[in-house]
Amino acid sequence: MMDDEYFLAAIRLATGQDPIPGHVSAAAREAFALRVPHAVTALPTGYTPARGVRGSEWPQLVRFVTDGLTFDLEVTIGDGLLDVAGQICPPPGEGCHVDVRTPHLTLTRHLAPTGHFAATGLPPGWLSVVCHRPGRAPIQTRWVRVRP
Incomplete structure (x- = not known):
């Protein structure tokens, strides 16, 4: 009633x-x-705790996959801030860059020829990575929440 x-x-x-x-x-x-117009979203395929570290939840490894690209991210926390080391496979090529994003901060990084990138000093919370490729639609990871 x-x-x-x-x-x-x-x-x-x-x-x-x-x-x-x-x-x-x-x-x-x-x-x-926070949306990226016309972007394709890479979906997470799983989280993997660090190997060989007892009782530690860090670093966190997460893989995002979409047609043609895989994002591997390793997230660590130090002094209350996030550090992200990543690789995009296969490497998307010349002129590509990534935006490592939180709701209030975006760090732009150029990709190494191997597809590697890193960003440090991000606040904990929501995180997403966008790969920009000349002449093609951007690829973004789904937002994930990282807490210390």
């Missing part, structure tokens, strides 16, 4: 009488600003 207050609140929402809270609208705008 539905109580009267819940029912009246539902009617107010349906008729537009109850505005969306400002913080909800702001969060939606921030999330929309």
Whole structure:
């Protein structure tokens, strides 16, 4: 059985009488600003804890895969900040770069001929990597949350 207050609140929402809270609208705008138009999303295939380290959860290894590209990321935490070492296979070639992103910070790195890159000093939390290739759609990893 539905109580009267819940029912009246539902009617107010349906008729537009109850505005969306400002913080909800702001969060939606921030999330929309993080999108990469026309990007293909690489999906995670799994997390692997570090080998040979007892009781340690670091570094974390994660692989993202999409048609034609694989992202291997190794994330470590030191002094409360994230360091990311990565490789894209096969190497996407000349003129390519990656953006290592958090919701509030983006670090752009040029890829080595082997597809390797690194970014240090990122805040913990949400993380994504975007590979930009001249003349082709960007490839982005799905956002992952990294906590110390």
